[in-house]
Structures are given as C-alpha cells and as structure tokens.
Amino acid sequence: MPASDFETDLTLLTDAARAAGEIALGYWRKGPDAWDKGDGAGPVSEADLAVNAMLEAELRGARPDYGWLSEESTDDPARLEAGRVFIVDPIDGTRAFLAEDGSFAHALSVVENGEVVAGVVHLPVVGLTYAATRDGAALLNGAPIQPNSRAEIDGSTVLTSKLSDDPGHWRQGQRPDYRRSLRPSLAWRLCLVAEGRFDATISLRPAWEWDTAAASLISERAGAICTDQRGERLRFNNAIPQSRGLVVANPALHAAFLSQLRDWPI
Known part of the structure; x- marks a missing residue:
C-alpha cells in the first residue's frame, strides 16, 4: 500500500470524524435517549447509533472492499478475511457525552495485516484533532507532537x-x-x-x-x-x-x- 494511499485514507477518516462531531453535537446537552447495553458493556445512546450509521455509510461507501469493526455494530466475521479494515469507536466516552462533559472523542482507523496505517482521534467540543499515518508524523491540529522525556515512575x-x-x-x-x-x-x-x-x-x-x-x-x-x-x-x-x-x-x-x-x- 503506497504512502500516498495512507494519506488518502487519512483524509477520508478526518472528514468522517469531523462529520461525526457535527452529528454528536446535535445531540449533546439535549438529553438524547440512552440505555445500558448490559453485561458490563456500559451505556449507548441514540447519538452513538446515529454517528455509527453515518460512519459506516460514508466509509464503507468510499471503500466497499474494506472490512468493518465498530463498537456499535454487530461483528461480522468477514472482516477477518479483509485486506484492510475500518476499526472505529463512534463515540469514545459515552458516559462523558451523556453527562454533558466535552471530553468524548471519535476514534477512526484503517488497519492492514494487523497494523494501523491511518488513524484519527477527534474531540469536537474542545476542537482537537489528532492524526497520523504509518509513515508520517503524529499531528495535533496539523502540528507535530511528541511525548515528554520523564524516565521515573515516582512523581509521574x-x-x-x-x-x-x-x-x-x-x-x-x-x-x-x-x-x-x-x-x-x-x-x-x-x-x-x-x-x-x-x-x-x-x-x-x-x-x-x-x-x-x-x-x-x-x-x-x-x-x-x-x-x-x-x-x-x-x-x-x-x-x-x-x-x-x-x-x-x-x-x-x-x-x-x-x-x-x-x-x-x-
């Protein structure tokens, strides 16, 4: 998969993540319907499902040969045979979303042969978009980022x-x-x-x-x-x-x- 294709997939993911944010903000602080999924899986809301439906339609519509794995979709074993797979969390931090806390995110990725080749994490309320490809720098709102250099656990x-x-x-x-x-x-x-x-x-x-x-x-x-x-x-x-x-x-x-x-x- 040429690096240019990584960037093409990253653009697709970024556009989809921003669209997800627009949908989520349409429900945020408006008391969306929500219920517990059971078995310790936590809550889900109508906003999660609306975002998931849009993402699956947009991403799979653009890449019909890619597999699909999402927290809010029934798992399809066919993804295991796909060369590339979308792995997404429509709303990561649903509890926060329902509590009207803006620290929820949309997490979207493309995986090839077990490795992530493009990924986006978008937080629409606080205006943060993290992104990377397998051959590129990690970016926050377009600027390179790096971890700090602390070496000791104590005090961290x-x-x-x-x-x-x-x-x-x-x-x-x-x-x-x-x-x-x-x-x-x-x-x-x-x-x-x-x-x-x-x-x-x-x-x-x-x-x-x-x-x-x-x-x-x-x-x-x-x-x-x-x-x-x-x-x-x-x-x-x-x-x-x-x-x-x-x-x-x-x-x-x-x-x-x-x-x-x-x-x-x-």
Missing part, C-alpha cells in the same frame, strides 16, 4: 483508573508513587501521552481495539511505545478484538512500568 502523572491502586498488580506489592488522573476517552488518554501533557497511560483490564487502534498509531508515530501489559506490540483485527491491558509512555518510562507491573493475567 499517569492516566489510569482506580484499578491500578490494587497492590496485587505490582511486583513490589504496592503501587508506585505516581499521581493518578483520568479522562473518559481511552483514545484521548493515549493522545495526551503522545503530546507530552501526561507521562503515561496504563489499563489493567482488557482494552477494546476500537478504543486503541487509532490512538496507538498516533502515540507510536509521536515517539511513544504502545504495548499490552506483557510488553507485546498491539495487533488489530483479532477474532476477539481486545488486548491484554495497555501500557503507553516514552521508551524509558514504558520500560520502567513493565519492570514493575505483574505479568498478565493477574
């Missing part, structure tokens, strides 16, 4: 959930002395590390591919390392579309986290 600021406080996740039997913060969108957490605003993000539970595909490419092209909890590079379009946790940071800090986290599974 990490985007993660309260789950990381459990001492059972750490080799020394206690959590390192970092400051814990959180953003509702997992995709945005990776991008915040990519631009150096936070030192790392870790997830100690399985991470869905639609949450991480686009942002993993952005973080890697910025210069961060993005792996599962075992330190293995993420691969996408798996039959079960999850990774075994997530560790994202600059190379030195990433290695420090892997040295202190217990092996998966806990």
